[in-house]
Amino acid sequence: MFEFEIDAIDEATGARNGRFHTPHGILQTPVFAPVGTQATVKALRPSDLRDLGATLVLSNTYHLYLRPGDELIRDLGGLHQFMGWSGPILTDSGGFQVFSLSDTRKIDDDGVTFQSHLDGSYHHFTPEKSVAIQENLGADIIMTFDECPPPNDYDYVKQSLRRTHAWAERCVQAKTRDDQALFGIVQGGIFPDLREASARFLLDLDLPGYAIGGLAVGESKAEMAATLDGLNPILPQDKPRYLMGVGAPEDVVNGVLRGVDIFDCVLPTRIARNGAALVKGERLNLRNAQFQRDPAPIDAACICYTCTHFSRAYLRHLVKANEILGHILLTMHNIHFLLNLVRQMRQAIHDGNLEEFARDFLSSYPPLTPSKEGT
């Protein structure tokens, strides 16, 4: 269980094409996980996800704990059964969401007290509580409870690491199920020495996988790349690496080039509901008047259901009229875009031409400059 087999490594970059074994199936890596925050990837059925080629779905501990409740989900057979997804699932620890509630949460070494965004009720998460919830949910991959600090404040990040590491140890202690892989989360902001210290601490815990947390939270794309470059030689070759919350297409490519195996992000589903479609190098805003009478699909080369059946003019109409079908069709296209991107990278690693593929793909995006321009 939780074996990570590497089938091919790109010599130049260290990018890997592998297979991670989970109780609900094998993940071919690099893999992108659509996000099903509330036990549903918004606007898609499980059969759609399967047809699109999704293998891993992420769901959120914070949201499911509040509604419908992790014990209810446990009593109904666990999250796979509850949401009708028989493939692998990953749950986050709830930490990121809780820390995002910046106005209402209080943190100490025991854990975090926060107010529900639903009804204002008070709750307390600890590492032990996070693991217990995630065991009730029953995902294949679960995460340690960590603090996700602002990435640019050296002193705060350093202090925070002490807590994050102690919490990781408590999660390991609290864990009771052996059919779930507990991944550790490397923190350390944009500071190479702190990232290295965090990685080395967690490596000593000998976990089945390692996540890189605290990125895509305001640092520049160059800082994200530098952080990944710093961790690439430190993280073990034989464990999967998961870059949390990253899903902009160029970030996924840059992540794979730096040894990342697993990605998740709400980006493709969220921008779909705002009327935006991913194409190489840009996001088409279907609200734009230029598409009003455009008979072309979003992308003539795309083989997704949306692009093989509908015009930009029709999609614009759906978006303007706020029709659910607009959310559905753009979500399908955007998820297909990312799943196809990682599929192409798996093939490129296998074929030994990842750099060529990445160079071509990234030529449509701004270069990684070391400025602090943000993401």
Next chain:
Amino acid sequence: MFEFEIDAIDEATGARNGRFHTPHGILQTPVFAPVGTQATVKALRPSDLRDLGATLVLSNTYHLYLRPGDELIRDLGGLHQFMGWSGPILTDSGGFQVFSLSDTRKIDDDGVTFQSHLDGSYHHFTPEKSVAIQENLGADIIMTFDECPPPNDYDYVKQSLRRTHAWAERCVQAKTRDDQALFGIVQGGIFPDLREASARFLLDLDLPGYAIGGLAVGESKAEMAATLDGLNPILPQDKPRYLMGVGAPEDVVNGVLRGVDIFDCVLPTRIARNGAALVKGERLNLRNAQFQRDPAPIDAACICYTCTHFSRAYLRHLVKANEILGHILLTMHNIHFLLNLVRQMRQAIHDGNLEEFARDFLSSYPPLTPSKEGT
């Protein structure tokens, strides 16, 4: 074109099982048409409709005229191409929607002036304009422009009939396409003499089908049934009969028992988005706390995707969390319920046991009483 072949007639009731030929396929009758107000059946893809067994889809002239515009749809290849539905389509005339704008419309013998619900702009519909829009849209079945008066005011209904009939004649004159069937709409409120007069006037126009309008607008179910009983022997056997805007399951059964062939209604899709699921005899409100931990499907005997994959507990969670997937899954179930109902009735007519089927089905609903209890 537009031939109506009757394969079987139920001797006791006159209910018919037939085939109506249209340019985009054959409609097996009785048929229920899901409503795609804005060129989309809300929450469903065309492939879903096909998989559910839908054959006829209704779309709304008023809405499509305002947005995205009937000329735009024409220029993009017509409504079938625009919305990706290759089966038969029916468009209403816009009359019902325009008359529903009771505060902002003005009617005279020429037509109706009204304000858009989108931006308050002024527009004028005439019979000629309605036909021109419907020709731009390009549906297989189009409707005459009529007035839909309050059903209980004898004097007003009688006056209104004069106008509705003159408008029907103008629609016939205005029509230029021979690949669209123009159906006439029988009005007359709840008054048998006015209904008969309206039917006889329209029969003289020798149209390829006849609709019964102005029902399900506040009269009792008994009044609806009496009106259908009155028209059953008057409307021609060899033309399809369309009961507009009716889709409560018991009303569909009562309609078929009184010779109706075609139904449409927003009910299954609208109540789905409110969290309600159709089962025989009732509507399950999935918001109810009783379903919180219910592992059963909506209906254990139902073979739809929703019932074969998801629990009431999960559906309740989706509805409470206002997830799009809740709309999708309940819409699929409710559309399946109505399509399966007419499928069963086609079979029952064919097998000669419609009365038995209807008696059993209607035993789950309140009887038709002649009180004015409303619908």
